[in-house]
Amino acid sequence: MDEQNLVNPDVVKAVGDWGGYVEAKMGFRNHWYPVRFSKEIDEGQIEIVKVLGEQLLLKRIDGKVYAIRDRCLHRGVPLSRKPDCYTKDTITCWYHGYTYRFQTGELVNILAVPDSRLIGRRKIVSYPVEEAKGLVFVFVGDTDEDNPPPPLAQDVPPGFLDEDVMVLGKHRVVNSNWRLGAENGFDSLHIFIHKDTTLRHYRHFNFPIGHTPLPGAVELVQDADGPKGVIDDFAQHHPVWEGVIDGRVVVRGPRTPNVSGTSASVGTSIWLPGVLKVAEFPGPGLTQFEWYVPMDDKTHLYVQTIGCPVASEEDRNTFAGEFESVWKPHGLDGFNGDDIWAREVTEPFYADDFGWVDEMLCEPDVTILEWRRLASRHGRAIQTPAHLR
């Protein structure tokens, strides 16, 4: 990786007020990112994850998950290659015995050099971890005792942390830059690729071939101490029901009797550091929250979740059943499966950054431009190759 030029500087300049977004090819630093579901990390278990190009080692100790960099200070080897955990709280490098405490990152011993002056004076990078709604979030950034991370609530969409909401989901690796994931999700026109979705058999909805925002559809949310995002209200969209070529109708978006609405959802919103909220989707009363977590500049972890309001154990069981039988196979796998290949075939055009200037956006893409500008303004910092050293 080119230390100096991860991103073509001419392209950054050319795009003007969203240059920061172009620079954030490996993601925005100093934000919270979900990396696993809580149930995937049992007590005492070690898990390896990659976020913003950094490889992390997670371990659950006495119920709480801790995260440190998976790279020994001494010779840079991954501790995970052969994890030597002689005590519950520590991991010892298999190569020369450098031993780190999970909770603090502190170098607590070098087994073969017990009197080294390094002991107690050096730390491996450790990452703040929080668990919420069944997800494990890590904060990738620069923190210390004087600079704690901002609250998780500032980095998730409104409503995600609501007490009465039950969240279920899955995750998978997608071979595209994270921004192509975010833009694919927020893009109101891309409904065109979903026209054959099997989801149609499991719920009633209108499904235009496209819909475009009318004035007033888009709202920016930029309160100083809250999450930053762009809201697109589909109720203020103009739906298109028929596709016409050379005067002939060639494709029709089906309308369902007695169902109102201009789309499969009532609206979407996109939030820093790259998470989408889709209201009333994939089913009535549900909300889809999905993250595009940068793993490196070419890959993202697609963390897909569905939130459902629940008031009782029976509600929880009902939702869990429907999730497994309908929403996961026909929504997260089927419907979103089309999104995944769309992102992956878009990747080559943007891989050398020129796509950001060579693309030819059309009018409804103004919502995407708002997102690029907002992200450039409010992304807390940009991850660079120097952070990986």
Next chain:
Amino acid sequence: MDEQNLVNPDVVKAVGDWGGYVEAKMGFRNHWYPVRFSKEIDEGQIEIVKVLGEQLLLKRIDGKVYAIRDRCLHRGVPLSRKPDCYTKDTITCWYHGYTYRFQTGELVNILAVPDSRLIGRRKIVSYPVEEAKGLVFVFVGDTDEDNPPPPLAQDVPPGFLDEDVMVLGKHRVVNSNWRLGAENGFDSLHIFIHKDTTLRHYRHFNFPIGHTPLPGAVELVQDADGPKGVIDDFAQHHPVWEGVIDGRVVVRGPRTPNVSGTSASVGTSIWLPGVLKVAEFPGPGLTQFEWYVPMDDKTHLYVQTIGCPVASEEDRNTFAGEFESVWKPHGLDGFNGDDIWAREVTEPFYADDFGWVDEMLCEPDVTILEWRRLASRHGRAIQTPAHLR
């Protein structure tokens, strides 16, 4: 790909009067190239080809083949990933409904944004297409209504378009730069690698271990309105029948009683933009025409054809039978199979361009130098990474 330096500029300078040839690593632009045989593209069928680094989408409509760039203007995705052809004349991008007319490249609609100002005002790149002698040629270059492409006849060897000639052939992808293909073919010394050809069992010919041009053998053809090429007349070559090491004959080129001639062919010629003509080869009365079509800087499409004069349907059937039973298996596959691996193992030496200055040519290679100079003078333009944006 490095936008600025596809080719090492020091090397371009060092080679002097054939610098243009070194620069043309991805081929010469503004020329006609064969990409498929006509019979490979049926009515209504779509075909994807790569030429000079550009990916094209071909479709035959009402008998005529049209070609457009296989990359949507909007987000740069390949239209071919999921071709949506709602009408005979158009293709609609599967992602957001941008719809293009094959005949003109015009953006005729955006299905979900029927009132977009882009419609009717933007074009995808379209390529002139001609069919001749059973081959589909595309013109990769810069044309418009005021600047039509030059006639195809300027980009094929003399005789190829003759009315009484029937042409059959095949094509395959070779993992070397196109120039190593052209030089392998035109190189009179490389007969050395063919000394064990099975073609020998199917025709009588003399087969020296090498032959080198005498003064007068080489002729340049540079008429303003005709094809540009270098002709090498083997009748004016000095054949070598015995290879000698340390005074001992170690290898002999067989001579056939009652057969005159210094080689398996009576002469070759090489023409812009990279096509070889081999006279009286692979059999008496036949002519081999073969193209080295740059697919990118590392790969070429080897389009191999044999032309045979025919006067009747019976002649056609006879040639078609011999082509399948002899000339294809023992010529295009067997004999030229050796050429293919020769090019592929030569590739690494030239891949970083230094091969052009580090090679150590010998006297007969003067014919190759003439070709490099002619190509540098008459190649209409050089394909660069900027053309791929």
Next chain:
Amino acid sequence: MDEQNLVNPDVVKAVGDWGGYVEAKMGFRNHWYPVRFSKEIDEGQIEIVKVLGEQLLLKRIDGKVYAIRDRCLHRGVPLSRKPDCYTKDTITCWYHGYTYRFQTGELVNILAVPDSRLIGRRKIVSYPVEEAKGLVFVFVGDTDEDNPPPPLAQDVPPGFLDEDVMVLGKHRVVNSNWRLGAENGFDSLHIFIHKDTTLRHYRHFNFPIGHTPLPGAVELVQDADGPKGVIDDFAQHHPVWEGVIDGRVVVRGPRTPNVSGTSASVGTSIWLPGVLKVAEFPGPGLTQFEWYVPMDDKTHLYVQTIGCPVASEEDRNTFAGEFESVWKPHGLDGFNGDDIWAREVTEPFYADDFGWVDEMLCEPDVTILEWRRLASRHGRAIQTPAHLR
């Protein structure tokens, strides 16, 4: 490969007095390297090897091994692709008949151009070859009649050439830079990764979890006309028998009753151009000599040998039997197998050179720093991409 910047120049500057070692990413030039065992090259047989990025062709002729560059002067193709040896002493390029003498590299003929002015006036690179102790050594560097290579004895550890020593071994390709091999071997702390070695069942030895040099342990050998190396005497090391974390003993190195010594060996030494000597190892009375021969900047040939003093044919047979049944499977394969994966997982941290400044060495690593400095002072020359042209 970047002609100008194989190694990051900022890193070379930053490391100070061992910059030459950092620059020697492809190895030190003008040194002797073992590439095969003598028994692997029979009379008349051709063998291809890669050293310092150069591909060589070896052939044994009348008992003696000769080496030339495996790349034809004419068009840069590997002669080995289809070796045409018409006479015992020569090889003829399969492509155009350029013919070279193995003993001198001289271009003795071009079969098809017997009167070329190049004949007798050009040479392919040839390499001095010596055989010793069953190994074939080549000298990769700049020699001619006036500048013969230095004696082999200057490039092997003391004792290796001793007359009464019998040497057996094996070699394999390791996917790491050669320096990570050298440092892994010389590193006295890395005994930690061998704590479960099966070698323990075949000999009695003490096995601390680590041991660190006391003042006086390290000796530099830099005589003008002898091998240059660093000796580390384990008798002057402080062994650590117990690993402690948070006041608790978590791992113990076993001590064997009636066996003295602080390690499995009594000491190691590392010599230019990258060869380790391990005394009294893998068994009592034995010496392990192992080379880390740079194949290119990412790969080395790990040449593992064991020397045993022998006084009779019976001694030779005994050692040969023990080598096959114990030392090869449990030492070279088992014990050193752990070293190999350790080097390979260390490679990514150093691949972009930043590892040399980002590593965090501890006190005992001073021995490794001595080696880096000595290599920078006495390495005869640095192999660069320009040498590969």
